[in-house]
Amino acid sequence: MNATDRSAPRRASIGARRNPASQAAILAAARAVLAEEGYAGFSIDAVSRRAGAGKPTIYRWWKNKAELLIEVYAAEKAMVKAAATGGLADDLALYTAALWDFWRDTPSGRTFRALVAEAQNDAAALAALRDKFLPERLCDVRALFAAAVARGEIGLDEVEMRLGLYVGFNWYYVLTDQLDAGRAAIPAAMRLVAAPLPG
Amino acid sequence: MNATDRSAPRRASIGARRNPASQAAILAAARAVLAEEGYAGFSIDAVSRRAGAGKPTIYRWWKNKAELLIEVYAAEKAMVKAAATGGLADDLALYTAALWDFWRDTPSGRTFRALVAEAQNDAAALAALRDKFLPERLCDVRALFAAAVARGEIGLDEVEMRLGLYVGFNWYYVLTDQLDAGRAAIPAAMRLVAAPLPG
DNA sequence: TCCATAACGAAACGTATCGTTTCGATTGGA
């Protein structure tokens, strides 16, 4: 039983308004639980215990588990930077390698996997993943594609299809926990994603 | 409460051996629960009630939820046939369209999504998905790639990378419940998956 | 200055799930 590692700091009420320290403590606890136990151990009860916070406090800040997961992911400062070397394939390969490092070196990979799993449980979580989380996360990649369109490398009407291939490639390897094994395939795969349409 | 829709057939013991009728009833019940409620409602208790079977009987046949899920998927007669028109892109496009129909028209899409979600919960489920379920399901697609290698369309050392792109493309659309919206992108995406490596 | 207001953590609620165990009844094979 190491659920009580953090002796509860016992943040008392600061009056008739929500305590930001509670929110921060809950986010940190959620990140820690995900990092140490993965999605299997990620329960509201566990986060509550770890944060020394009451469950009502959690539900006061987040509607459900999925929303908490999304914010945990977002709180992890996205160190994934979009490169711009001039070729879409190289840009994507650099970006993807950085993303996979990010997934491997932070709790974010596990958070992401938890989010996808939660989305299969709960329709609201799926909607949040598809319509809110994903568009935000794909912003940088979309910019790379847009630049390639501007350079005439690919057609504008091909962006969504290429994006589907790109996103799926990432999802497959992270969801099957094969980021290390699949790493070598990144450059060639990105060359295909960026390749001119044959025919 | 429609959990007791099926009035329990009450299959008594048939002696000192397991009753195949129980296995069949459990599989059918599992399929029905998945079809009607999705992964959220897919609990051992629910399947047990629906099948009119005791939970110990379920655990006598299957080690855990993931194994039951895998067999539910396998029991759905795979109507996805591999085509062979002579070109990898066309073969993949035909196969993928059939697979997506299969996912849409049977409980198999939901079963698959449940399996992926379960794999994020349970390490054993992930191992079963990656090392047992996936290789079996990818057999036909691998044959298409192998034929393309034999024809000289693609290199043998590119198969795994292309397979990663192919599988991920499918996963992304089914896991985000966008099979209908993504359908139009199949042919072009498969042309890329089958395209010669540029550079 | 006073006090209604709202958040706080703790605890317990009822419901649900898991995987296991116990039970009496059933039936084939040794």
Add this chain to the structure above:
DNA sequence: TCCAATCGAAACGATACGTTTCGTTATGGA
């Protein structure tokens, strides 16, 4: 004949969910 293994039913203890209640705390408006 009787042992053995299965059957469905029921209950177990543990855990999780999301909610409610409780006594405490301190702010901010009257």
